Amino acid sequence: MAQTTAGMSSVNGVVEFVPLQTQTNGVTAAAQAVIIVDSTTGMIAGDTLEYMLIGGVIEQNVITTVTSGTNLAMTSNVGTGGIADNEVVSKVVIMSGTANNVTVSGGNRTAGEVFTASGDAPLLTYGKREPYEITVRGVYTETS
Numbered sequence: 785m786a787q788t789t790a791g792m793s794s795v796n797g798v799v800e801f802v803p804l805q806t807q808t809n810g811v812t813a814a815a816q817a818v819i820i821v822d823s824t825t826g827m828i829a830g831d832t833l834e835y836m837l838i839g840g841v842i843e844q845n846v847i848t849t850v851t852s853g854t855n856l857a858m859t860s861n862v863g864t865g866g867i868a869d870n871e872v873v874s875k876v877v878i879m880s881g882t883a884n885n886v887t888v889s890g891g892n893r894t895a896g897e898v899f900t901a902s903g904d905a906p907l908l909t910y911g912k913r914e915p916y917e918i919t920v921r922g923v924y925t926e927t928s
Contacts, residue, residue: 804875808835809854812867819845819856821873827856832876838865844876885921890914 806821819835827833831847833856841863849857867873894911 804877806873808867808869808871808873811869812862814864814866815861816866817858817861818851819858819862819867819873820854821856822854824850824853824856827875833858833873834876835867835871835873837863838868841865885919887919889917889919891916 804826806823806825806827809820809822812819814837819833827847827850829847829849832844833847834842834844836842843863845862846859847856848859851857892914894914895908896911897906897908899906
C-alpha cells in the first residue's frame with residue numbers, strides 16, 4: 785500500500801497537526817543507511833524523519849537523498865535493533881513563529897426547567913456543554 789498522508793484534524797475540540805508520514809516496507813536492519821518505505825512522496829533531502837526502533841527507542845535521522853519512490857538514504861545508520869516492518873515513519877515539522885490569533889466559541893451549557901404538581905417554583909437543572917470551536921490563525925516558517 786503505497787501512500788503518504790498529512791493534514792490537520794479536530795476531534796472533541798482538540799486540533800492536531802498530522803505530519804507527513806508513511807510506513808516501512810520490510811524490516812530495516814540496524815547499521816543500515818537506507819530505509820525502504822511505502823512511498824517517499826513529499827519527502828526531500830534535508831527533511832528530518834522520526835521512527836521507532838524495534839527496542840522502543842524513538843530515533844530521528846535526516847534524509848541525504850531520496851533515491852527512488854520507496855528508498856531514503858539517511859545521514860546516519862539506523863540504530864540498535866533496526867526498524868520493524870510497517871513501522872510509521874513521520875516527517876518532523878519544526879514550525880518557528882507564533883500563533884497570531886486564537887478564538888474560542890461554543891461550549892454553552894443547556895439548562896432546563898420543569899414544574900411539578902406541588903410547589904410554586906420550577907425545578908431547574910443543567911445539561912451537557914455544546915461543542916467548543918477553537919480557531920488558531922498564525923504565520924510560521926516550516927524548517928527541516
